[in-house]
Amino acid sequence: MTLHLYFARRFLQSFLMVFAAFLGIMVLLDLVEQIRRFDSAEVSFVQTLGLTILHVPESLYAILPLIVILATLSLFLSLARTSELVVTRAAGRSAMRSLLAPLSVALLLGLAAVTVFNPMVAATKSQYEVVSNRFAAGDSSVLSISQEGLWLRQGDGMGQTVIRADRANLDGTELYGATFLSFSDSGGPQLRIEAESARLEEGAWQLQGVKRWNLGADNPEARSTRANSMRLPSTLTRNQILDSFATPQAIPIWELPGFISDLEEAGFSARKHRVWLQMEMALPLLLVAMVLVGAGFTMRHTRFGRTGVMVLLALGLGFALYFVRNLAQILGESGQIPIMLAAWGPPVAAILLPLGLLLHWEDG
Secondary structure, eight states, X not given: OHHHHHHHHHXXXXXXXXXXXXXXXXXXXXXXXXXXXXXXXXXXXXXXXXXXXXXXXXXXHHTHHHHHHHHHHHHHHHXXXXXXXXXXXXXXXXXXXXXXXXHHXXXXXXXXXXXXIHHHHHHHHHHHHHXXXXXXXXXXXXXXEXXXXXXXXXXXXXXXXXXXXXXXXXXXXXXXXXXXXXXXTTSOEEXXXXXEEEEEETTEEEEEEEEEEETTSSSTTTTOEEEEEEEEEOOOOHHHHHHTSOOGGGSOTTTHHHHHHHHHHTTOOOHHHHHXXXXXXXXXXXXXXXXXXXXXXXOSOGGGOOHHHHHHHHHHHHHHHHHHHHHHHHHHHHTSSOHHHHHHHHXXXXXXXXXXXXXXXXXX
């Protein structure tokens, strides 16, 4: 037990050192990017630094598997140089038993990342988008999905229009049971329009089954009008609506199942969010796989030579697994492969491959 605790502590120290190094590097790189993106005359250095702090957690979370494999390489190279692995084997402990502690720590780190770090990243990402949009000039449009339906907001510099619909097609360009509520620059409501359906065309919404209220009149209901069709100018485009969807990364994993349900009830496809949910649940397995990959190439004693080659092979395989996982995510989101295969296939394969290599080298 003492030896397991020792290996666990050493692995955790390696992980924290690599994590701190990447944190410092990414803060500097992201700070330069934020300075380049925003005008220094309008955004102060303190505000730019705040944007950097909000954006860096997302970047660190994305490269967490690579941090784990680098921490593993650092640990086992250190143990090999000091001959601690040789002493461990001489004491009767196999390499697989020596791996139990690092694997357990990696599994716990993965669980902590999914349950704690994921909601933190989602919160900072959402706040970053809000603050950066506030600093950025231009029109804005926001889409929100809730149990009451979907909500759109479009702004053109002269006022705001809030749109609510019971449901929509897959890209949000056709709305059903739609209500349009226009506000003036002063914030007061000007116009309310209800339509059985609305289709987004170039520069306007084409409405069918329309009832219109002029909210500036003394008696809006008495002066309301009806029409079979109506054309309502709009600054929205199909791409703006699709880009306004809350990305899976901006939604805490605890809220993601409910969001998927609301998204599908509103008529949209939630396949992208389902793939992300399953991939987040498989993250602990991926971190375990990265430990096995790093250990498989670096648990040999340094007197055998070719240490540099082995490190490069481990890094190459780790990067390959990382990009295969991203490729599987893309294929899963596009419907080319099943969701479960896209999320769980790469981690399981990444565990079996180095495990077979370790068994071959240790037991022949």
